[in-house]
Amino acid sequence: MTAVESIPVIDIASWISGDTGAERAIADRVDAACREIGFFLVTGHSVSEGIQRTLYDEARRFFDLPDSVKSLAHDAGDEMGGLVFLPLEREALAGTQGVIGPGDYKESLNYGAGLPGGRWPAGSAALREAFITYFAAMETLSKTMREIFCLAIGLPRDCFEEDFAGHLSALRVINYPEQPQPLAEGQVRAGAHTDYGFLTILRSEDTPGGLQVQGRGGAWIDAPAVEGAFIINIGDAFMRWTNGVWRSTPHRVVNPPAKAGRGSRRQSIPFFLNPRADTVINCLEPFLGEGGEALCPPITYADYIALKTRQANG
Structure with missing residues (x-):
């Protein structure tokens, strides 16, 4: 495992190619990253640059539209697999940490195959296809990551699969x-x-x-930009599953320098892998420790995500 500013870079190409002799080493590197900082980069993931670039470009065209047009893709609606547009300052993510302040200076497009949203605007067929294609690629990669996690933890490789049948994952493109x-x-x-x-x-x-990650000592670390790599981090629900051993680490996106000018626009694409609504998040046996006690009581994912969403949106 190599480290770039304390965030490791892990090549998973041999896992994807079926090289069983390399699996243990990859799982051990992932385990160490999840325990130490909760963030790592993966290369060799096999997601084509074309799929990534298409969604990036189609979303950018949408964000360049007038606000009056973008607002038509609002967050009201019950169309499964619909589109949700959140305008500037709608979210205040620090609110989930109890910090009250201005809304975040970003706007976003949001899609989930199993999530409700509004109708896709007229003329958005290419954008919709780009979301669906990218989402499918992330489903494939996330299944690979679940298998790696299972080996790292010492569980059967399909341990999590039932929890992700009918998953509530979300794909977002964010414009800063x-x-x-x-x-x-x-x-x-x-x-x-x-x-x-x-x-x-x-x-x-x-x-x-760009993105900064908070290290164990409290200092903020700039996440490295590695060509072709994805940044992966553990979320709160998974941290509960591991009894706090694997870390869900605070992170933020900082403002550009005052003189950055026209080169400071930023666009990112996060895929949030979430289990199905009735999945019970309870401590996995390998993480119970000597006392056999879980730090948090069991909770369904639906109840947990509802709480966090209310905090983020005031």
């Missing part, structure tokens, strides 16, 4: 606009928070004002 004028006091692109679910797979880009 340039900041030609100073923001409100304390306002940032995305406030410090932890992710709610099982894990997050992030496609990021190397622009000013």
Whole structure:
């Protein structure tokens, strides 16, 4: 395992190719990363750059539309697999950590095959296809990651699969606009928070004002930009499953330097892997420890995500 500014980079190509002789080493590296910082980068994941670029470009075209057009893709609606647009400052992610302040300076498009949303706007067929294709690629990669996690923990490789039948995963494209004028006091692109679910797979880009991860000592670490890599982090639900041994680490997206100008626009694509609603999150046996006690009581994923969402949206 190599480390870039304390966040490890792990090549999983041999796992995907079926090289069983390399599986143990990969699982051990993932286990160490999850215990130490809760973040790591994966290369060799086999997700094509074309799939990634298509969604990036189609979403960017949407974000460049006038606000009056974007607002038509609002968050009201019960169409399964619909589209949800959240405008600037709608979310305040630091609220999930009890910090009250201005909304985050970002806007987003949100989709989940098993989640409700509004109707897709007219003329958005290419955007919808890009979301569906990328979502499917993330389902494949996340299944690989679940198998790696199971080996790392010492569980059968299909241990989590029943929990993810009918999963409630979400795919989001986030636009962080340039900041030609100073923001409100304390306002940032995305406030410090932890992710709610099982894990997050992030496609990021190397622009000013990026992702930072909080190290064990409290210092903020810039997440590295590695060509072709995805950033993966553990979410709160998975941390509960591991009795707090694997870490759901606070992270944030900071503002660009004041003089960054036109090169400071940023766009990222996180995939949030979530179990199905009635999945009970309870401590896995290998993490019970000598006392045999769980730090948190059992809770369904539906109840847990409802609580976290209320905190984020005030």
